[in-house]
Amino acid sequence: MSRRNRGIGLKAYGFLVYFFLYFPLIVVLLFSFSPTKTIVGISGFTLKWYQELFRDQNLLAAFLHTISIGAAAVGIAVVLGMAGAFFVSRVHFPGKSVFRTLVLLPYILPGILMGISLLVVIKALNIPLSPLTVLLGHVSFTVPVVMFQIMSRIARMGPNYQSAAMDLGANPVQTFWYVTLPMIRTALIGASLLAFTVSFDEIVISYFLTGTWMTLPVYIYGMMRYGLSPKVYAISAIILCLSLALVMLMSRYTGRSADVYRVRSRQD
Amino acid sequence: MAEENAIELRGVKKAWGDVVAVQSFDVEIRKGEFFSLLGPSGCGKTTTLRMIAGLEEPTEGQILLEGHDVVRVPPYRRNVHTVFQDYALFPHMTVNKNIWFPLKMRGISLSDAGQRIDRVLRLVNMEGYERRLPQQLSGGQRQRIALARSLVDEPAALLLDEPLGALDFKLRGAMQKVLKDIQRNVGITFIYVTHDQTEALTMSDRIAVMKSGRVHQIGTPDEIYSRPATAFVASFIGEMNFLHGRRLQAQGEMPQAEVGGHRFRASRSTITGTPGSGDEVLVCIRTERVQVNSHRGTDHEVEGTVRRIVYRGTDYELTCDLAGQEVRAVVSAVDWNPELRVGTQARLGFNAADITFFPQAEEKEIVQYTTEAV
Ligand SMILES: Nc1ncnc2c1ncn2[C@@H]1O[C@H](COP(=O)(O)OP(=O)(O)OP(=O)(O)O)[C@@H](O)[C@H]1O
Ligand SMILES: [Mg+2]
Numbered sequence: 230m231s232r233r234n235r236g237i238g239l240k241a242y243g244f245l246v247y248f249f250l251y252f253p254l255i256v257v258l259l260f261s262f263s264p265t266k267t268i269v270g271i272s273g274f275t276l277k278w279y280q281e282l283f284r285d286q287n288l289l290a291a292f293l294h295t296i297s298i299g300a301a302a303v304g305i306a307v308v309l310g311m312a313g314a315f316f317v318s319r320v321h322f323p324g325k326s327v328f329r330t331l332v333l334l335p336y337i338l339p340g341i342l343m344g345i346s347l348l349v350v351i352k353a354l355n356i357p358l359s360p361l362t363v364l365l366g367h368v369s370f371t372v373p374v375v376m377f378q379i380m381s382r383i384a385r386m387g388p389n390y391q392s393a394a395m396d397l398g399a400n401p402v403q404t405f406w407y408v409t410l411p412m413i414r415t416a417l418i419g420a421s422l423l424a425f426t427v428s429f430d431e432i433v434i435s436y437f438l439t440g441t442w443m444t445l446p447v448y449i450y451g452m453m454r455y456g457l458s459p460k461v462y463a464i465s466a467i468i469l470c471l472s473l474a475l476v477m478l479m480s481r482y483t484g485r486s487a488d489v490y491r492v493r494s495r496q497d
Numbered sequence: 498m499a500e501e502n503a504i505e506l507r508g509v510k511k512a513w514g515d516v517v518a519v520q521s522f523d524v525e526i527r528k529g530e531f532f533s534l535l536g537p538s539g540c541g542k543t544t545t546l547r548m549i550a551g552l553e554e555p556t557e558g559q560i561l562l563e564g565h566d567v568v569r570v571p572p573y574r575r576n577v578h579t580v581f582q583d584y585a586l587f588p589h590m591t592v593n594k595n596i597w598f599p600l601k602m603r604g605i606s607l608s609d610a611g612q613r614i615d616r617v618l619r620l621v622n623m624e625g626y627e628r629r630l631p632q633q634l635s636g637g638q639r640q641r642i643a644l645a646r647s648l649v650d651e652p653a654a655l656l657l658d659e660p661l662g663a664l665d666f667k668l669r670g671a672m673q674k675v676l677k678d679i680q681r682n683v684g685i686t687f688i689y690v691t692h693d694q695t696e697a698l699t700m701s702d703r704i705a706v707m708k709s710g711r712v713h714q715i716g717t718p719d720e721i722y723s724r725p726a727t728a729f730v731a732s733f734i735g736e737m738n739f740l741h742g743r744r745l746q747a748q749g750e751m752p753q754a755e756v757g758g759h760r761f762r763a764s765r766s767t768i769t770g771t772p773g774s775g776d777e778v779l780v781c782i783r784t785e786r787v788q789v790n791s792h793r794g795t796d797h798e799v800e801g802t803v804r805r806i807v808y809r810g811t812d813y814e815l816t817c818d819l820a821g822q823e824v825r826a827v828v829s830a831v832d833w834n835p836e837l838r839v840g841t842q843a844r845l846g847f848n849a850a851d852i853t854f855f856p857q858a859e860e861k862e863i864v865q866y867t868t869e870a871v
Contacts, residue, residue: 392552393585395572397646398602403573407598411589 254469261462278463288464291448298360298435298444299428302367303375303421309368310375311417317376318383333377336370340433343369348437358440366434371424378420382413419482426475430468501564503528503654503686504549504577509558511544511710518544519710522558526654526688526703531680533689533697536707537733537864542690545707546656549688550579563653573602578647579656582663584639586631592618592642593627599650610649617645620679637668644679654686661696673700694734698722706730708862724765728779728859736784739863740822742854744768744776752854754778757820759799761847766854777857787826788846789815790834795846803843817843 264275282288317329335343347366356362390412394404432446439447445464452461502525509522519541526532534542547553549560551572559566567575578599586595593607593614600610618624621641631639640660647655660676661669677700680687691697697704698718705715706729714726725731728739742754742761751762761780768778788795801817801824813833815826824845837843 389581389583389585390587392572393579393581393587394598396550396552396577396579397599398573398650399598400571400573403602407601408587412587 257462257465258469260459261466263459278459282460282463282467285460288445288448288452288460291443291445294360294442295429295445298364298367299425301364302371302428303424305364305368306371306375306424307417307421310372310420311379311413313372313376314379314383317380329380332380333373336373336377336427340431341437344434344437347434351438358438360442362438363435363442363444366438367428367431369434370431371428374424374427375417375420378416378423379413382416386412415482419479422475422479422482426472426479429472429475501528502526502561503530503563504688505559505561505564506545506549507559507561509545509548509555509560511541511548511553512556517710519548519555522712524705524712524715526686528653528686529684531677531687531689531700531702533691533701533704534707535691535694535697535704535733537692539709540707541710542692542707543658546579546658546688546690549654550577550656551575552579576653577656578650578652579658580640580643580647580660582659584631584643586639586643586646588631590630591627592623592629592631592634595631595642596646596649598646603650613649617649620648620682621645621675636664637672640664640672641675644676648679648683648685651683652685654688655680656688656690658690659692660689661691669696676700698734706733708733725853726767727862728781728855729862729864731781731853731855732863736825736827738782738784738787738824739855739860740780740782740819740824741857742778742780744774744778746774751849754780754854756780757799757822759797759820761797761852762849763852763854764850765852768854768856779855779857779860781853781855782847782851784814784825785827786848786851787824788848789826789828789837790844791846793846796849797847799845799847800842801845803837803839803841806837806839815843817845819845 261278262274262276264273264277317325317332322328344366347362347369351358351362351365390408391404394408395401399407430446431444432450435444435447436450443451445468449461449464452458504524504526506522506524509519510517511519522545524532534545536542544553548555549562551567551570555568558568560568562575562577587598590598596614596617597605597607597610600613601607614627615624618627621644623638623641623645626634626638626642631642634642640663644655644660657676661672664672673696676687676689689697689700698721701718703715703717704721706713706721708729714721714730716724716726721730722734725734731737732739740756742756745753745755745760747753751764752766752768753760753762755761763780766778768776799819801819803815804818804823805814805816807814807816808830810830812830813828815828815837817824817826826843826845
């Protein structure tokens, strides 16, 4: 009896947590299809906010900006993050363990701090604000994200596979191409997706480093100054779905390497 | 031209800062030889192997493969392969692709490699597993695939780092035979790392016994077993009694020492220089060479009190007290006399031919068989 009660309590508690987390999202999703402008009293179904959305040239431009900043930032992060991860795991230097633990710092630090710091440097160097400065801001936190993921994968993998490849006649380039890269592939994909997701809805740093060239979150933030337009609901709903898709894709790749191989092998 | 050696080490040393992993290693390993590196954990076996493979650069000395100094040659241009203790099979490649790997690196296509892959798979008795991934194989199977992968391009030598270490006792025994047969069939030089003395003794043509980076002895299993060069080798291989004795003035050819009032002659002594009378020595005899209540005549006979009897299946181990020192003797279960009990007197017989004297200074190097590193 009491055991069943405890079960019910736990279930109710769990439900409340999820309800609390997802209720606002569901509300936004619902209202994006609501014909009335007000929050209360939904009646009917409409796609007009979505249509309006696609007529808003500025918004579409901002969306494209976000996508291209994300893609560029991920591209740079993969190259720099991977190089950095290999450097840290292969080369011994003083303060290495401190560096290892601090690698994620630029990502964890409040965006406002990173934003202001970068702005100060950019201003001091007399660089005008442009898409490039926004990109710089995004690179500052996507590189640590990728680097951290690759570092943990390399640590789990151990150096023996590389030794074995070299021992069997593979030069360093072949070792990287045929052994190392395939073994970190899933981590690389997962890290890229994560970095892209983070970049996609980053606002604080972008806000500091952008001029008139706006990313989507910055643009939405601007829109909100004129009140909560249902258009904001619509764009939020789209972002929600995109993020969901990315997260689901990501969860396929960020598991432990052995698990990933086991999943693949069963499909063979 | 003289027959060149497969591998030659000349004064090889490896140190990381203050840590000396290997020092003054000199050896010539013949083609087709089964050569073992034997020693307790941390004695420098893996380091030696990695230097030969090119994965580690020696601090000093020369390494010659088939007559050529390879110290500056990277691992991928050395004609030797390593079988790692954890096998290091590439998890993203099937068995087939794993074995193809060394051939692929030489520009041989999978279809051209097919016959050679089939041949090594047959050699290790693993036909039909081509499409499996390494994680779908058992430990012993992985071990054989790792072996096949290292053999497929016919290297000059194979370096095996405790390849059976991860296998259970029965499987180990079976794999020892498989390995030895393969080595005989392909005729490739094997350098085999182990800390298991039985494995080394049964499989090897020659053994190098190491401790703390130093080579104590290089020799055939028989030489290592019956004529150990140092007290450490004597203690590491087999079961050995070490008794404290005092050097006596030799009467005749053989060196002599006194243990608990008894005089012992030894057929061998590694003590150099002119020994002073009364110097301390280690008197050493194998447990299975101590005769207990034997009718056969022995050179020395002493009485000892039985302190402990341990039944071990095929034999009994008897521990006796000899003037305050422990002497262990192994008696086969067939010859066992049930009248021997704890507290009774046993007649212990020793032959001079089985006794060796070592310098007292080597006592600190002895590893007791009870605490032997596993
Ligand atoms: N990269 C390294 N840096 C510093 N010291 C090392 C390094 N590699 C090995 N050593 C040291 O060198 C010594 C020999 O190590 P090695 O791995 O060769 O021993 P081993 O005989 O293979 O032992 P085991 O039977 O445990 O495998 C050890 O004391 C070890 O701590
Ligand atoms: Mg080792």
